[in-house]
Amino acid sequence: MGAADRLQQISNQVAGSKSAKERLLIKSPDDIVVTACLRTAFTKGGKGGFKDTAAADLMAGALKGLIERSKIDPSLVEDVCVGEVLAPGGGATEMRAAALVAGFPETTAVRTLNRQCSSGLQACIDVANQIKSGMIEIGVGAGVESMSTQYGPAAVSEFSELLESHPESANCKVPMGVLSEQMAADRNISRADQDAFAASSYYKATKAQEAGLFDEEIHPLTVQVEDPKSGETKTVTISKDDGVRAGVTKESLGKMKGAFAKGGSIHAGNASQISDGAAAVLMMKRSTAERLGQTILGKYVAASIVGVKPLLMGIGPWKAIPAVFEKAGITKDDVDIFEINEAFASQCLWCANELGLDMAKINPKGGAIAFGHPLGCTGARQVSTLLYELRRRGEKVGVTSMCVGTGMGMAAVWVAE
Numbered sequence: 001m002g003a004a005d006r007l008q009q010i011s012n013q014v015a016g017s018k019s020a021k022e023r024l025l026i027k028s029p030d031d032i033v034v035t036a037c038l039r040t041a042f043t044k045g046g047k048g049g050f051k052d053t054a055a056a057d058l059m060a061g062a063l064k065g066l067i068e069r070s071k072i073d074p075s076l077v078e079d080v081c082v083g084e085v086l087a088p089g090g091g092a093t094e095m096r097a098a099a100l101v102a103g104f105p106e107t108t109a110v111r112t113l114n115r116q117c118s119s120g121l122q123a124c125i126d127v128a129n130q131i132k133s134g135m136i137e138i139g140v141g142a143g144v145e146s147m148s149t150q151y152g153p154a155a156v157s158e159f160s161e162l163l164e165s166h167p168e169s170a171n172c173k174v175p176m177g178v179l180s181e182q183m184a185a186d187r188n189i190s191r192a193d194q195d196a197f198a199a200s201s202y203y204k205a206t207k208a209q210e211a212g213l214f215d216e217e218i219h220p221l222t223v224q225v226e227d228p229k230s231g232e233t234k235t236v237t238i239s240k241d242d243g244v245r246a247g248v249t250k251e252s253l254g255k256m257k258g259a260f261a262k263g264g265s266i267h268a269g270n271a272s273q274i275s276d277g278a279a280a281v282l283m284m285k286r287s288t289a290e291r292l293g294q295t296i297l298g299k300y301v302a303a304s305i306v307g308v309k310p311l312l313m314g315i316g317p318w319k320a321i322p323a324v325f326e327k328a329g330i331t332k333d334d335v336d337i338f339e340i341n342e343a344f345a346s347q348c349l350w351c352a353n354e355l356g357l358d359m360a361k362i363n364p365k366g367g368a369i370a371f372g373h374p375l376g377c378t379g380a381r382q383v384s385t386l387l388y389e390l391r392r393r394g395e396k397v398g399v400t401s402m403c404v405g406t407g408m409g410m411a412a413v414w415v416a417e
Contacts, residue, residue: 021334024301024415025396029287032128034414035294036070036282037384038062038219042241042372045147045274049238053223053276055087055146056094062278063102065219066140070282070294074103077282078136080110081127083119083143084376086150090114095144114376117343117402118305118410119143121379124281125303125412137288143381144278145374151274171310172406176343177260177271179311184265184346191265194345195253198270198369201342202248205366209244213365213392217384241371243273270345275372279380298387301413302327308407314347316409317401318354324399324411332357335413336395339382341402342367351403364389378402383414390416 018026040062043049050058059082067074080099084091096110104110115122120143127139156173163169171179184194208214220239227234248269258264259271289296304323308315317340325331338361342348352362365385368378382400390398401411 020330021397024328024330024334027286029285031286031299032131032283033286033289033296033299034281034283034383034387035289035296036066036072037217037280037297037387038065038069039217039279039377039381039384040221040277041218041238042243042275042277042374043238044243044372045151045276048148048242048276049225049236050146050223050276051148052225053146054094054149055084055091055144055278056098057223058146058221058276058278059095059142059144060098060101061221062142062144062219062280063099063104063140066280066282067103069219072138072282072292072294075105075107076292077104077108077138077140079127079130080104080108080140080142081123082110082112082376083114083121083123083379084112085114085116085119085145086147086155086375115408115410116405117341117373117375118379118404118408119376120279120381121303121400121402121410121412124283124300124380124383127283128300131283131285138282138284140280140282141380142278142280143377143379145376146276147274147374148276168310174311175260176313176405177266180314180344180346181258181260181264181266183312183314187350189265189346189350192250192254193349194265194270196250197345197349198253199248199250201363201366201369202245203366204364205241205244205370206246208365209240213389214241216388243275243372244366244370266344266346270369272341272343272368272373273371275374277372277374277377277381279377279384281380281383296417297391298414298416301415303412304410306409308409310407313405313407314344314403315351316403316407317348317411318351318409320409320411321351321355321399321401324413328413330397330413335361335397335399336393337364337386337390337398338362339386339398339400340367341373341378341382342369343373343403345369347403379410386414387416
C-alpha cells in the first residue's frame with residue numbers, strides 16, 4: 001500500500017469515528033466551495049425600484065458586483081449559468097450579453113436554464129457538478145427575474161389537445177394559487193396559522209433589515225426609474241428590499257380577502273411577493289481557492305431533486321429535504337438553519353410541520369412573503385442569505401429548499417466556514 005493510500009485509509013477511519021455533523025465539517029482539497037455570493041435588493045413587481053430595469057441589466061449588475069467583491073480575474077471563470085423562468089427564449093442571448101457587460105471576456109461561456117422556482121439553485125448545483133466532474137475549474141451559478149416586465153399568462157404556452165387529454169398532464173397548468181388553496185383546505189392548514197406564519201416572516205425581515213443583516217449580502221445597483229405620475233425619470237441607487245413592511249400582524253392579515261376562492265385562506269399577505277432581483281454565486285474547488293487566495297465562505301455538500309403530483313406542488317420540500325439528508329448522511333438535528341422558500345405560507349408551514357422542523361431554524365431573517373420571490377433568482381439568493389447568516393451566528397450547516405411549479409421539490413446542503 002502506497003503512502004497516499006495509507007493516508008486515505010487513516011482519514012476514512014478518523015471520519016468513521018466522527019458524528020455525521022463532524023464528518024460534514026471535514027475539509028478536503030476537492031470540496032466545491034463558495035468564495036463570493038451576493039444578491040441585489042428585491043423590489044416590488046410593477047411599482048418598485050427595479051420596475052423599469054431589464055432582467056439582463058439586473059444580472060449584469062450582480063455579476064459585476066461579484067467580480068468586484070471576489071477580486072477574481074474574470075478570465076479564469078469558464079462558465080456562467082443563470083436561472084431564469086419568464087424570459088422568451090430562456091433569456092439565453094440577453095444573459096450572454098449581460099456577462100460581457102459585467103466584465104467577463106468572450107472566453108467565458110454563458111447559458112441559462114429553467115426549472116421554475118428552483119432555477120437559481122439548479123444553476124448553482126449544475127456549476128458545482130461541472131467543477132466536480134472536471135469540465136470546468138471555476139464557474140458562477142446565478143439567477144434573475146424581472147417580474148415587472150415579463151410576468152403574466154404569456155409565460156406559459158397553450159397546451160395541445162394531447163396534453164389536455166391526459167389528466168395529470170393537464171394539472172401542470174393549474175395556477176399555483178388555486179392548487180395551493182385546495183391543498184390548504186384538503187390538509188387542514190388554517191387561515192389563522194397561515195397568517196401567523198406570514199406575520200412572523202414580516203417581523204423577522206423587518207428586524208433583520210433594521211439591524212442591517214441584509215447589507216452584507218445585498219449589492220446596491222444604480223438604475224433609472226420613471227415616476228408613474230409625473231413621467232420624470234430619476235437615477236436612484238437601490239440597496240434595500242422595498243417589500244419589507246413593519247407592523248404587519250396576524251390580525252391585520254386576517255382582514256385581507258382571499259385571492260383565489262371566496263372565503264379562501266390564501267391572499268396577497270400570506271403568499272410570496274411578485275418581485276424583481278438577481279443573485280450570483282462564485283464557485284471552485286478548495287484547492288483552487290487556496291491557490292488564488294480567494295476567501296472561502298462555505299462549501300456545497302449535496303442536492304436533491306424530486307417529483308410530486310402537480311396538484312401537490314407545495315409539498316416539494318417535504319420530499320426533497322429527507323432525500324438530501326440521506327445523500328449528505330445527516331438528520332434535521334444536524335442543521336442549524338433552513339432556508340425554505342415561502343411560496344405560500346400554507347405549503348411552507350405544512351412541510352415544516354410534517355418534517356418536524358424547529359420553526360426557530362426556518363428563515364431566521366424572514367422569507368419570500370416579506371421580501372419577495374423573483375422566480376429564477378430565489379434559489380441563488382438563498383445561498384447568500386444562508387451562508388452570511390450562518391457565519392454571523394457562528395453556526396455551520398444549512399439547507400436551502402423550495403417547492404417547484406408543476407410538482408417538484410429541490411433541496412441542497414451547505415456548510416459555512
